[in-house]
Amino acid sequence: MAHPLAVPLADGAWRLHTVRGPWLNTFVFAQGPGREVTLVDTGLPGAPKRVLAGLAAIGRRPSDVRRIVVTHAHPDHAGGAAALAAATGAPVALHGDDVSFALAGAGPRFDPSTRGGRIMARLGKGTFPPVPVAEELTDGQALDGGLHVLATAGHTPGHVALLHEPSGVLVVGDALMNVGRMRVSPRALCNDARLCRQTVRRLAEVDHSVLAFSHGPSVADGAALGAHLRTALV
Ligand SMILES: [Zn+2]
Structure with missing residues (x-):
C-alpha cells in the first residue's frame, strides 16, 4: 500500500500529500543519483510539517x-x-510574472470578466506569508536534474508547469485539475480565463508519461491530456 504522505510516481519522482489524500500535492524530484532533491510547491501555510x-x-x-x-x-x-x-536553507524560485505577488504574500486578482471571478474577488485574494524569492524562472529554463520550466500563464500571470525529463513526469500545477474528472482550471479561479484554456493546448504538445496534478491523483498515461482536449476543449 502506498505511503499516506509520499507516493512514488516514477524513478526519482514522488508526490507528497499535504492533506489527507491527493487533493493538495507537492512534488519531489531527485537531482541525480545522490540524495539531493528539488521540491515543487509548498502547500498551505500549515503544510510544512x-x-x-x-x-x-x-x-x-x-x-x-x-x-x-x-x-x-x-x-x-x-x-x-x-x-x-527556513527549514531547508534552500532558495525559492518562481516565474518572474508572479514574483511581486509572492513577495507581497497575496495572489493576483481573479478574472473580473467572469461571474465566479467577481465572487472570488469579493471573498478576498487569499493571503499567505510573504515568500523569500531568491530566483526568477523563465520559460524554457532547464534546472538541475532535468527539470524544465514551461510558462503556462492564465491561472496566474506567472504560472509554470514543470517537466521532469528523466522520468517523464509533467507537473501541471493548477493549469489542469483532476478532482472527480480532469478539467481545465475553473474560470473563477483564473487570473485570465481565456488564457487558461489556451495554455492547456501548449501542455498537450509536451511529451510526457505521467500527468501530475496539484489537485487530484496523477494519471500515468501520456495520451490522457490529448484525449481530454479532443473531447473537452474542441
Ligand atoms: Zn492556484
Missing part, C-alpha cells in the same frame, strides 16, 4: 533540498514556502 514528514518517508533530510520551485503565487502552493525555505 507534513512536507518534511513526506521527505523523511522517502529518506531525505531537509538539508537534501537544493531548490524549492513554486508553480504560482496562490496560498495553497506558496503558503508554506517561507517556512520550508
